[in-house]
Amino acid sequence: MSSRTGVVLAGGKSRRFGRPKAFETHEGSYFYERSEHALLPWTDQVVIQTSLELQPLFPGGKVYTDMEKWRGEGPLAGLYTAMKREESEHFILLPCDVPFLTSEVIGEMIVWKEENGITAPCALKGNGRLHPLISIWEAKDTEEINYLLEQGERSAHRVFLNLGGVSVEAAALKGVTGKHLCNVNTEDEYKKGSLL
Numbered sequence: 109m110s111s112r113t114g115v116v117l118a119g120g121k122s123r124r125f126g127r128p129k130a131f132e133t134h135e136g137s138y139f140y141e142r143s144e145h146a147l148l149p150w151t152d153q154v155v156i157q158t159s160l161e162l163q164p165l166f167p168g169g170k171v172y173t174d175m176e177k178w179r180g181e182g183p184l185a186g187l188y189t190a191m192k193r194e195e196s197e198h199f200i201l202l203p204c205d206v207p208f209l210t211s212e213v214i215g216e217m218i219v220w221k222e223e224n225g226i227t228a229p230c231a232l233k234g235n236g237r238l239h240p241l242i243s244i245w246e247a248k249d250t251e252e253i254n255y256l257l258e259q260g261e262r263s264a265h266r267v268f269l270n271l272g273g274v275s276v277e278a279a280a281l282k283g284v285t286g287k288h289l290c291n292v293n294t295e296d297e298y299k300k301g302s303l304l
Protein backbone atom coordinates (compact mmCIF):
# COMPACT_ATOMS: atom_id res chain seq x y z
CA MET A 109 0.00 0.00 0.00
CA SER A 110 1.53 3.30 -1.04
CA SER A 111 1.11 5.80 1.70
CA ARG A 112 0.77 9.02 -0.31
CA THR A 113 -0.97 9.42 -3.65
CA GLY A 114 -0.96 12.76 -5.45
CA VAL A 115 -4.15 13.67 -7.31
CA VAL A 116 -4.23 16.36 -9.99
CA LEU A 117 -7.74 17.57 -10.75
CA ALA A 118 -7.81 18.25 -14.46
CA GLY A 119 -11.44 17.90 -15.50
CA GLY A 120 -14.09 20.58 -15.60
CA LYS A 121 -15.17 22.88 -18.38
CA SER A 122 -12.74 25.84 -18.18
CA ARG A 123 -15.67 28.05 -19.24
CA ARG A 124 -14.08 31.20 -17.83
CA PHE A 125 -10.75 30.47 -19.49
CA GLY A 126 -12.30 29.54 -22.83
CA ARG A 127 -10.09 26.48 -23.47
CA PRO A 128 -8.85 23.63 -21.26
CA LYS A 129 -6.70 25.15 -18.51
CA ALA A 130 -4.80 21.89 -18.01
CA PHE A 131 -3.04 22.44 -21.33
CA GLU A 132 -2.07 26.07 -20.91
CA THR A 133 1.67 26.52 -20.43
CA HIS A 134 3.82 28.32 -17.89
CA GLU A 135 7.61 28.31 -18.21
CA GLY A 136 7.45 25.59 -20.86
CA SER A 137 5.23 23.11 -18.99
CA TYR A 138 1.53 22.45 -19.15
CA PHE A 139 -0.37 23.64 -16.10
CA TYR A 140 -1.33 20.07 -15.19
CA GLU A 141 2.34 19.02 -15.40
CA ARG A 142 3.29 21.78 -12.98
CA SER A 143 0.83 20.41 -10.42
CA GLU A 144 2.09 16.90 -11.12
CA HIS A 145 5.70 17.98 -10.59
CA ALA A 146 4.82 19.77 -7.35
CA LEU A 147 3.39 16.50 -6.01
CA LEU A 148 5.95 14.01 -7.31
CA PRO A 149 8.71 14.51 -4.71
CA TRP A 150 6.28 13.88 -1.84
CA THR A 151 4.22 11.00 -3.16
CA ASP A 152 4.57 7.40 -4.24
CA GLN A 153 2.57 8.10 -7.37
CA VAL A 154 0.51 10.84 -8.99
CA VAL A 155 -2.79 10.26 -10.78
CA ILE A 156 -4.57 12.66 -13.10
CA GLN A 157 -8.30 12.87 -12.60
CA THR A 158 -10.08 14.25 -15.64
CA SER A 159 -13.11 14.13 -17.92
CA LEU A 160 -13.93 11.69 -20.75
CA GLU A 161 -13.39 14.48 -23.29
CA LEU A 162 -9.92 15.45 -22.06
CA GLN A 163 -8.58 11.99 -21.16
CA PRO A 164 -7.23 11.21 -24.68
CA LEU A 165 -5.12 14.38 -24.61
CA PHE A 166 -2.93 13.18 -21.74
CA PRO A 167 0.18 11.26 -22.77
CA GLY A 168 -0.14 8.28 -20.42
CA GLY A 169 0.39 7.24 -16.85
CA LYS A 170 -2.58 6.91 -14.54
CA VAL A 171 -5.18 9.17 -16.10
CA TYR A 172 -8.62 8.45 -14.67
CA THR A 173 -12.04 9.71 -15.61
CA ASP A 174 -14.53 10.53 -12.91
CA MET A 175 -16.87 7.77 -11.84
CA GLU A 176 -19.77 7.51 -14.28
CA LYS A 177 -22.32 8.24 -11.60
CA TRP A 178 -20.86 11.68 -10.89
CA ARG A 179 -19.35 12.54 -14.24
CA GLY A 180 -19.13 16.30 -14.74
CA GLU A 181 -20.23 16.93 -11.16
CA GLY A 182 -17.10 18.74 -10.05
CA PRO A 183 -13.81 18.32 -8.19
CA LEU A 184 -15.19 16.38 -5.22
CA ALA A 185 -16.31 13.55 -7.51
CA GLY A 186 -12.78 13.56 -8.99
CA LEU A 187 -11.18 13.28 -5.56
CA TYR A 188 -13.53 10.50 -4.51
CA THR A 189 -12.87 8.52 -7.70
CA ALA A 190 -9.11 8.65 -7.10
CA MET A 191 -9.59 7.66 -3.43
CA LYS A 192 -11.64 4.64 -4.49
CA ARG A 193 -9.21 3.55 -7.20
CA GLU A 194 -5.95 3.81 -5.30
CA GLU A 195 -4.98 2.20 -2.02
CA SER A 196 -3.15 4.86 -0.12
CA GLU A 197 -3.24 6.35 3.35
CA HIS A 198 -3.12 10.00 2.28
CA PHE A 199 -4.27 11.77 -0.88
CA ILE A 200 -2.57 15.04 -1.71
CA LEU A 201 -4.86 17.04 -3.92
CA LEU A 202 -4.01 19.85 -6.31
CA PRO A 203 -6.06 21.52 -9.02
CA CYS A 204 -4.44 21.95 -12.44
CA ASP A 205 -4.87 25.72 -12.33
CA VAL A 206 -2.25 26.79 -9.79
CA PRO A 207 0.78 27.17 -12.11
CA PHE A 208 2.82 29.17 -9.60
CA LEU A 209 2.62 26.58 -6.83
CA THR A 210 5.85 24.66 -6.18
CA SER A 211 6.82 21.39 -4.53
CA GLU A 212 8.18 23.37 -1.57
CA VAL A 213 4.62 24.41 -0.68
CA ILE A 214 3.48 20.78 -0.59
CA GLY A 215 6.49 19.79 1.50
CA GLU A 216 5.76 22.55 4.01
CA MET A 217 2.12 21.48 4.27
CA ILE A 218 3.04 17.84 4.91
CA VAL A 219 5.55 18.78 7.60
CA TRP A 220 3.08 21.17 9.28
CA LYS A 221 0.34 18.52 9.29
CA GLU A 222 2.63 15.87 10.73
CA GLU A 223 4.21 18.16 13.33
CA ASN A 224 0.77 19.19 14.54
CA GLY A 225 -0.54 15.62 14.62
CA ILE A 226 -3.46 16.45 12.32
CA THR A 227 -5.41 13.36 11.29
CA ALA A 228 -8.28 15.26 9.65
CA PRO A 229 -8.10 16.73 6.13
CA CYS A 230 -5.82 19.73 5.89
CA ALA A 231 -6.05 22.63 3.39
CA LEU A 232 -4.13 25.78 2.69
CA LYS A 233 -5.54 29.20 3.55
CA GLY A 234 -4.24 32.37 1.96
CA ASN A 235 -5.07 35.36 -0.24
CA GLY A 236 -8.08 35.83 2.06
CA ARG A 237 -9.68 32.44 1.59
CA LEU A 238 -9.54 28.71 2.13
CA HIS A 239 -8.29 26.58 -0.78
CA PRO A 240 -10.02 23.22 -0.29
CA LEU A 241 -8.42 21.85 -3.46
CA ILE A 242 -4.88 22.53 -2.20
CA SER A 243 -5.21 19.92 0.46
CA ILE A 244 -4.41 16.58 2.02
CA TRP A 245 -7.17 14.01 2.54
CA GLU A 246 -7.24 10.78 4.52
CA ALA A 247 -8.29 7.36 3.21
CA LYS A 248 -10.26 6.78 6.42
CA ASP A 249 -12.71 9.50 5.28
CA THR A 250 -13.45 7.94 1.88
CA GLU A 251 -16.81 6.44 2.83
CA GLU A 252 -17.95 9.65 4.54
CA ILE A 253 -17.16 11.55 1.33
CA ASN A 254 -19.17 8.94 -0.58
CA TYR A 255 -22.07 9.40 1.84
CA LEU A 256 -22.01 13.18 1.39
CA LEU A 257 -21.87 12.85 -2.41
CA GLU A 258 -24.84 10.49 -2.22
CA GLN A 259 -26.67 13.15 -0.20
CA GLY A 260 -26.17 15.56 -3.12
CA GLU A 261 -23.24 17.48 -1.67
CA ARG A 262 -20.88 18.78 -4.38
CA SER A 263 -18.85 21.35 -2.50
CA ALA A 264 -15.32 20.27 -1.57
CA HIS A 265 -15.26 23.22 0.82
CA ARG A 266 -18.32 22.06 2.79
CA VAL A 267 -17.15 18.44 2.83
CA PHE A 268 -13.79 19.59 4.14
CA LEU A 269 -15.52 21.45 6.99
CA ASN A 270 -17.91 18.57 7.62
CA LEU A 271 -14.95 16.21 8.12
CA GLY A 272 -13.42 18.59 10.67
CA GLY A 273 -10.83 19.85 8.19
CA VAL A 274 -8.00 21.94 9.57
CA SER A 275 -6.66 24.89 7.61
CA VAL A 276 -3.08 26.06 7.66
CA GLU A 277 -2.28 29.71 6.98
CA ALA A 278 0.17 30.14 4.11
CA ALA A 279 1.90 32.79 6.22
CA ALA A 280 2.72 30.12 8.83
CA LEU A 281 4.66 28.10 6.27
CA LYS A 282 8.23 28.93 5.36
CA GLY A 283 8.61 30.62 1.98
CA VAL A 284 4.95 30.30 0.96
CA THR A 285 3.53 33.46 -0.64
CA GLY A 286 0.26 34.64 -2.15
CA LYS A 287 1.67 34.05 -5.62
CA HIS A 288 1.96 30.32 -4.94
CA LEU A 289 -1.79 30.18 -4.28
CA CYS A 290 -2.80 32.24 -7.28
CA ASN A 291 -5.70 30.34 -8.86
CA VAL A 292 -6.04 30.91 -12.60
CA ASN A 293 -9.59 30.94 -13.94
CA THR A 294 -9.11 33.51 -16.72
CA GLU A 295 -6.29 34.70 -18.95
CA ASP A 296 -6.30 37.94 -16.98
CA GLU A 297 -5.70 36.09 -13.71
CA TYR A 298 -2.76 34.32 -15.32
CA LYS A 299 -1.27 37.62 -16.48
CA LYS A 300 -1.79 39.20 -13.05
CA GLY A 301 -0.27 36.18 -11.31
CA SER A 302 2.79 36.32 -13.56
CA LEU A 303 3.41 39.90 -12.50
CA LEU A 304 3.31 39.22 -8.76
Ligand SMILES: Nc1nc2c(ncn2[C@@H]2O[C@H](COP(=O)(O)OP(=O)(O)OP(=O)(O)O)[C@@H](O)[C@H]2O)c(=O)[nH]1
Binds near residue numbers: 179
Ligand atom coordinates in the same frame (compact mmCIF):
# COMPACT_ATOMS: atom_id res chain seq x y z
N1 LIG B 1 -11.80 15.55 -12.23
C1 LIG B 1 -12.52 16.66 -12.27
N2 LIG B 1 -11.92 17.85 -12.10
C2 LIG B 1 -12.68 18.96 -12.14
C3 LIG B 1 -14.07 18.93 -12.37
N3 LIG B 1 -14.54 20.21 -12.36
C4 LIG B 1 -13.48 20.99 -12.14
N4 LIG B 1 -12.35 20.25 -12.00
C5 LIG B 1 -11.00 20.73 -11.71
O1 LIG B 1 -11.07 21.41 -10.47
C6 LIG B 1 -10.30 22.59 -10.48
C7 LIG B 1 -11.18 23.81 -10.24
O2 LIG B 1 -12.08 23.89 -11.31
P1 LIG B 1 -12.95 25.20 -11.59
O3 LIG B 1 -12.06 26.28 -12.09
O4 LIG B 1 -13.77 25.51 -10.39
O5 LIG B 1 -13.96 24.71 -12.71
P2 LIG B 1 -13.73 24.53 -14.25
O6 LIG B 1 -14.91 23.77 -14.76
O7 LIG B 1 -12.37 23.98 -14.55
O8 LIG B 1 -13.74 26.03 -14.84
P3 LIG B 1 -15.01 26.98 -15.10
O9 LIG B 1 -15.84 26.34 -16.18
O10 LIG B 1 -14.42 28.29 -15.54
O11 LIG B 1 -15.75 27.08 -13.77
C8 LIG B 1 -9.58 22.60 -11.81
O12 LIG B 1 -8.31 21.99 -11.61
C9 LIG B 1 -10.45 21.73 -12.72
O13 LIG B 1 -9.68 21.09 -13.71
C10 LIG B 1 -14.71 17.64 -12.54
O14 LIG B 1 -15.92 17.50 -12.72
N5 LIG B 1 -13.87 16.56 -12.46
